[in-house]
Amino acid sequence: MNAADKITDASERLERTANENGGAYQEPEGYRGSVARTMFDRPGSEDGTITILVPEHQIGNVSREAYVRIDSMHPRTNTVEAQYLGVVGSGPFAEPDALGANAPTLVVAAAHGAVLTPKYHGIAHVEVFGEKVDGVVIPPLKRPCPNSPVFLLGQEDTKAVLGLDVAAEDKPVRLGLLGSVSSISVEVPAAKKSVLYKHVAILGTTGGGKSTTVSGSIMNFAGAGNAVVVFDIEGEYTTMNEPTQNPHMLAALKKRGLSEAGAPKTRLFYLSGRTSANPRHPDKREFKIAFDDLSPYVLAEVLDLSEPQERRLLEAYDICRITMEREKIYPATPEEHAEALEIDELQRGWPRMTIEKMIDVVAAAIDMIEGGANGFKGRVNGFRDHETVLLQTLNARKIEKDSRSWKAIAKRLWRMKSAGVFANGQQERIRVDDMLEPGRISIVDLSDMDAPYLRNLVIAQILRLLQSRQDDRYAEREEQVRKGAEGKPLTRVNIFIEEAHEFLSAQRIKQMPNLFDQVARIARRGRKRYLGLVFVTQLPSHLPDEVLGLVNNWILHKLTDGGVVNRLKKVVPGVNEATWRSLPNLAPGQALCSLTHLTRPVMVAIDPSPCQLRMVD
Structure with missing residues (x-):
């Protein structure tokens, strides 16, 4: 028998032996469809974080911010003891199977131009944020067992786990797409008291995409029947009534399957005697504030x-x-x-x-x-x-x-x-009832006011008038209900304060505590009265803790100031360290969103703005 025959005979005998003992290795039923396995804890492991190993052929299917289910498998009985939910916080990082990443063999081969790629796997870190018990997600009480299968969540499961399924009666409006799954929409309930009316902060450096987020949110909230008031310091939003002509924005809209469009029902308010940033706007109204x-x-x-x-x-x-x-x-x-x-x-x-x-x-x-x-x-x-x-x-x-x-x-x-800001008669005064019309977008153009104290005075007085009128409507509704009638629904109101650091900086609050008390009173009473504040700034370092304490919803664009990030860590819950480290590197339009209706913060690719903005390149 020659050598070739001997090899063939040996192979046949091995195959017969294998068949007699159950055939080729089959992955256990509970592991089928998994993309990774949990591994034993390493030195430096932390509570809430699990290390997973990803096979070479699955590395392309796993990405940071991917949502996973871990079936905690008992190592002896191969039975599922618990189901955990998590998100890939970092990785997967490639690692050779049997060599160190800096093994001399690999270093020498690469240094001399040889191609030597051994078998390898991916290693990633998963933040475990929930345990599924009887269909309900609760905080995790234990850690998954080692060598447990890890499964990628499908779209419907991901939406359910994150709280992205917004009921129709809550008026869902789209913010953008989930960063890790480009086909899942992230929606905000425009009519739910516990979300927008617990106030929002939109923070980020110049060029990070704040204006796109703000303009899109304004249009969407108004489209859901909310009244929107915008204090526009630079006149940036005064052209919102026109569809965008920006070629970059048009290309981005086309890619998302969206169309350019101007915002309907916009009305431009500007101080009498001043010049509007958009003199061509079809619905302009001059106003003054009342000294009394x-x-x-x-x-x-x-x-x-x-x-x-x-x-x-x-x-x-x-x-x-x-x-x-x-x-x-x-x-x-x-x-x-x-x-x-x-x-x-x-x-x-x-x-x-x-x-x-x-x-x-x-x-x-x-x-x-x-x-x-x-x-x-x-x-x-x-x-x-x-x-x-x-x-x-x-x-x-x-x-x-x-x-x-x-x-x-x-x-x-x-x-x-x-300065000419005060009215002499009732006709000159601003009418906030005009601003409280459902679907109305009221843009208060303050771009031609150089003195910050005058801008702040105008903002403070309009805010107080809006609160007072909304209080009156709330009281009227409560009286109707008390008498057994069906109360007239309150108009939901969202108020955007651009350049909030100029209005509510730490120094200004120290100098003007009564002015801040008025804002804080609106924030405290706003939820019941559907009156929500949105603070927008490129200098969050100037916002004091008193203002940050009013906010429960966060949209964070690119932030490069480490001091600001460290402050936000104390007030924005549920964000892992790897995500915090990514904030300085976010691309324009990317944002970390922590909203009260979501089970955890998510990375969102914000939708492009369909309307024209004055100061966007």
Whole structure:
């Protein structure tokens, strides 16, 4: 028998022996369809993280942010003891089967141009975030057993596990596509109280895609029947009514199967006397704010007064109010007297008080201190024809003889008056009822206001008016329900505050605590009243902890500041360390989304914006 025959005979005998003992090796039933196996813990293993081994032929099927199911298999009985759910946090990294990655054989071969690729496998780390018990996902109590099979979740299972199935009555709106599975949509419930109305922060560096996220969200929320108000600092969103013409955005839309489109029902509000960033907008409205809506304590903060000056201002405010009462300017009727008793001056000002009246009080005080009050003459819209009572009130109060403080207040009041932001009549005032129409997008264009204190004043007053009107509607609805009627549904409202760091920086909150209290009050009361705030900024390092504490939903684009990331780790739950490390490297349009309706944070490829933005390249 020659050598070839001997080999053939040996092979046949081995095959017969194998068949007699059950045939070729068959993977156990419970392991079929798996893409990886759990392995024994290594030095440095951490709670909540499992290392898995991926066969060479499966490495292409497993990616970071892929969602998996681990059937924890008892090592002796081969029975499933528990089912765990996890996400691939890092890897898979290629590793040779029987050699170290830096083995001399591999190093020498590669260094001298030889091709030597031994059998290899992938090694990845899975963050275990849940255990499935009777169809319900609960926090994991134990770790999966070693050598347990790991299965990729299908689309429907992934959606169910992550909470991506949004009920129709909750008005689902699409945010983008799940980063690891490009065909799964990530949707946000626009009508669910526990999500958008627990407030949102959209953070990221310049060029990370915030504007795309904001404009798409504005259009989608309005499309779901919400009223949307946007405080536009740079005038970026004033062209939203037009479809995008950006070639990069058009290509991205086509790739997603989406079409360009302008936002319907947009209305542009801009301060009277200023220039709109989009003079071609078909629905523009000029407005001014009302001085009598302004709390005296917020006024003192906005004017940036010293402590003595603040005391003088509040004294002037009291004198103005008392003079108005004596002259029956307000309150003038029994109904108004009853209304006046309910006024909370921490939140609003005295009805019918004007900045001219305050200027008259301060001017009369200065004249009285300097001995020239006999020739005092009031101004139109001030205390003209009421000078005698004003001077009598000043005399009775025995004001401080500190002309320097009074003149400093006069200078600041005149500067504010010359800005032209205050209305003289009801017709000039902004009507927030126009903003609370379902599906309406109201863009408050503040791009032609250089003074930050004036922008903040406008934002603060419109916010307070929106809250007050929504409170009234809520009270009316509750009264209808109390009487047994079906209450009229509240309009859901989403308010976007662009460049939030300028409005609510740590320094500004320290200087303007009453202004922040108004924002915090909206945040606390907003959920029941369907009033949700969205803070947008490229400088999250300037946002204080007080603001971050108001937010429960996060959309994080590219962030390169390690200090900011470390702060966010304390307030954004459920994000693994590998994902935090990836934030500085996110591509434009990628975002880490932590939303209250999701079981865990997810990476999302945000949909391109279909509308035209002024400042996007």
